Amino acid sequence: MSNNDNKRRQFFKNVSAKGNIRNTKEIQLQRDFNSGRVSRREFLKIAAAIGMAAQAPLFLSAAHAQATSSEEYDYIVIGAGSAGCAVAARLSEDPANKVLVLEAGPADSNDYIHIPATFPFLFKTPLDWNYTSEPQTALNGGTLYVPRGKVFGGSSSINAMIYQRGHASTYDTWGETNPGWSYADLLPMFKRSESNSRGESAAHGGSGPLNVCDLNDPNPITIAMLEASKQAGYAMNFDFNDGDQEGIGMYQVTQKNGRRESAAVSYLHPAIDAGRLTAQAEAMVLKIIITDGRATAVKFLANGKEHTVTARKEIILSGGTINSPQVLMVSGIGPKAHLKEHGINVLKDLPGVGQNLQDHFMMPVAYRCTQTISLSQAGSEQQAALYAKGKGMLTSNIAEAGGFLKINPQSPAPDLQFHFAPGYFILDGAGNPTDGSDGFTILPSLVQSKGTGTVKLASADPSVKPLIDHNIFQNESDYDTLIAGVKIARKIIASPALNELRGKEFLPGPDVQTDEEIKTFINKYVQTIYHPVGTCKMGNDDMAVVDHELRVHGVDGLRVADASIMPTIINANTNAPSIMIGEKCADMIRNS
Numbered sequence: 104m105s106n107n108d109n110k111r112r113q114f115f116k117n118v119s120a121k122g123n124i125r126n127t128k129e130i131q132l133q134r135d136f137n138s139g140r141v142s143r144r145e146f147l148k149i150a151a152a153i154g155m156a157a158q159a160p161l162f163l164s165a166a167h168a169q170a171t172s173s174e175e176y177d178y179i180v181i182g183a184g185s186a187g188c189a190v191a192a193r194l195s196e197d198p199a200n201k202v203l204v205l206e207a208g209p210a211d212s213n214d215y216i217h218i219p220a221t222f223p224f225l226f227k228t229p230l231d232w233n234y235t236s237e238p239q240t241a242l243n244g245g246t247l248y249v250p251r252g253k254v255f256g257g258s259s260s261i262n263a264m265i266y267q268r269g270h271a272s273t274y275d276t277w278g279e280t281n282p283g284w285s286y287a288d289l290l291p292m293f294k295r296s297e298s299n300s301r302g303e304s305a306a307h308g309g310s311g312p313l314n315v316c317d318l319n320d321p322n323p324i325t326i327a328m329l330e331a332s333k334q335a336g337y338a339m340n341f342d343f344n345d346g347d348q349e350g351i352g353m354y355q356v357t358q359k360n361g362r363r364e365s366a367a368v369s370y371l372h373p374a375i376d377a378g379r380l381t382a383q384a385e386a387m388v389l390k391i392i393i394t395d396g397r398a399t400a401v402k403f404l405a406n407g408k409e410h411t412v413t414a415r416k417e418i419i420l421s422g423g424t425i426n427s428p429q430v431l432m433v434s435g436i437g438p439k440a441h442l443k444e445h446g447i448n449v450l451k452d453l454p455g456v457g458q459n460l461q462d463h464f465m466m467p468v469a470y471r472c473t474q475t476i477s478l479s480q481a482g483s484e485q486q487a488a489l490y491a492k493g494k495g496m497l498t499s500n501i502a503e504a505g506g507f508l509k510i511n512p513q514s515p516a517p518d519l520q521f522h523f524a525p526g527y528f529i530l531d532g533a534g535n536p537t538d539g540s541d542g543f544t545i546l547p548s549l550v551q552s553k554g555t556g557t558v559k560l561a562s563a564d565p566s567v568k569p570l571i572d573h574n575i576f577q578n579e580s581d582y583d584t585l586i587a588g589v590k591i592a593r594k595i596i597a598s599p600a601l602n603e604l605r606g607k608e609f610l611p612g613p614d615v616q617t618d619e620e621i622k623t624f625i626n627k628y629v630q631t632i633y634h635p636v637g638t639c640k641m642g643n644d645d646m647a648v649v650d651h652e653l654r655v656h657g658v659d660g661l662r663v664a665d666a667s668i669m670p671t672i673i674n675a676n677t678n679a680p681s682i683m684i685g686e687k688c689a690d691m692i693r694n695s
């Protein structure tokens with residue numbers, strides 16, 4: 104049994120003992136509903152009777168929404184992730200639009216999605232596409248783990264819930280060649296999506312579907328890390344999204360009452376419940392069908408059978424940065440020579456499909472903690488009881504705080520981000536000590552990496568994982584930023600505010616001091632921050648895949664709306680921008 108399985112079991116024992124997770128009756132009801140033994144109406148009635156009503160919409164599987172080959176829709180959205188949920192829900196606001204969402208993964212009924220602190224338990228489960236990069240030259244053949252949500256909500260159902268938009272200058276650069284994409288153009292989209300618990304302001308929305316708030320119960324270690332940062336000389340930042348990104352502070356999170364606000368919770372479920380759209384779970388899209396240069400239908404696999412549904416108006420591909428280029432390529436849209444290599448009939452030669460992969464990279468500076476107050480204690484009965492009240496460690500998003508600094512003074516935006524975790528977070532959690540000890544971690548994060556990578560097909564068969572090559576540290580200067588980050592993390596941790604909590608340095612460890620030693624350590628412990636973007640980039644150059652209205656160049660009736668369209672990576676976490684892209688796409692379709 105893996106370390107993760109053990110943790111899951113222990114955690115479940117404690118939490119379910121307090122009855123805060125669904126009880127046996129609720130689980131049985133869910134099973135009966137999923138298998139079709141009870142109808143949706145009966146489900147809601149029984150859920151009300153057993154006191155599950157408030158949560159019931161989350162557990163309503165859309166498995167009953169079966170699209171069949173004979174059906175036609177106005178819009179078909181491929182992928183119920185951050186962007187897909189937003190675009191589909193917005194399009195469905197017009198009752199004249201018949202909208203279908205096809206999602207390869209299941210509905211989001213797994214408890215670990217909704218309990219914030221348990222998202223790493225979803226890694227490498229069936230709710231994760233569970234990709235691994237190709238061996239990386241700079242890492243001496245080492246690989247990077249690339250989790251991607253395969254479930255309603257997509258990656259927003261398994262992410263760390265940090266709410267960030269990134270620096271305005273990145274969008275302004277996009278806007279130079281893509282009309283309508285400067286930060287000033289996009290701010291209304293960010294605000295429209297957001298309901299910030301601090302209220303509406305010039306920078307924030309107060310009544311959008313996506314709930315954003317301060318953490319209900321920040322860990323005392325996090326508070327001490329902020330104080331230590333101040334002592335180390337860094338400015339405090341109360342709001343990273345109001346135009347001034349630099350400094351250190353608490354992160355706002357996509358949560359409500361201590362529960363996750365995924366794009367499915369905020370956009371998709373309300374639309375399903377209102378009967379405005381059809382969302383089909385466990386429907387794996389195999390191919391977009393192009394007839395005479397127009398995308399007309401989608402072929403998908405559900406319950407072991409292939410179906411083809413027709414789109415009267417448009418198809419919107421929101422499969423995410425890894426899967427969207429794969430779906431395009433297996434459908435005949437992509438670099439000619441590469442498609443031919445796999446025996447795919449080339450319908451549109453677009454050399455940029457799968458190119459321009461960009462990501463963020465981070466690494467742990469971890470210390471033992473001398474008090475038993477870190478997230479290692481999150482599975483206790485006491486914490487389970489607190490969780491029932493929307494408090495305690497289970498409401499933690501793990502990366503509770505952090506900030507942004509500019510290491511290279513020429514950089515238009517901060518190039519180094521920090522993630523502060525009041526627990527261990529080493530090698531995607533898989534490298535955490537197994538002794539149950541307490542610890543904390545600062546993760547310096549490279550957010551303006553200079554290289555680009557690729558997503559290529561391993562096969563024409565859509566069920567075969569594509570080849571992901573980050574080409575990490577293609578540019579030697581990227582090391583300098585992370586090495587600077589390690590030194591700053593150590594400086595912060597050495598500050599007096601952490602005197603009562605600081606144990607021994609666990610990683611890199613006292614022996615690792617020179618730049619060369621730190622570089623060797625980085626090559627062993629670096630990981631992605633799970634922010635791949637750019638593989639179907641927007642623009643009008645030869646390598647662009649979509650135009651500024653997200654329409655695939657040279658193919659009618661087909662748009663891409665997800666993180667893959669970013670021409671350059673923003674310098675912060677990518678969920679809110681992906682949702683914004685969904686909002687923007689819906690707007691452009693409505694106005695077309």
Ligand SMILES: Cc1cc2nc3c(=O)[nH]c(=O)nc-3n(C[C@H](O)[C@H](O)[C@H](O)COP(=O)(O)OP(=O)(O)OC[C@H]3O[C@@H](n4cnc5c(N)ncnc54)[C@H](O)[C@@H]3O)c2cc1C
Pocket residue numbers: 181182183184185186187205206207208250251252253254255256257258259261262263264265266267386387388389421422423424426427430632633634635664665666667675676677678679681
């Ligand atoms: C572990 C983790 C932690 C993260 N932490 C944060 C964070 O704290 N803050 C933040 O801002 N960002 C975070 N991110 C990044 C952020 O969540 C993503 O950038 C964002 O969700 C991407 O949205 P998307 O719409 O591009 O793709 P996704 O949300 O990944 O959606 C793609 C959807 O398409 C579906 N799909 C793909 N192929 C097919 C197919 N063939 N047929 C049918 N369906 C298909 C997928 O199953 C998925 O549901 C994190 C990501 C991960 C994985």
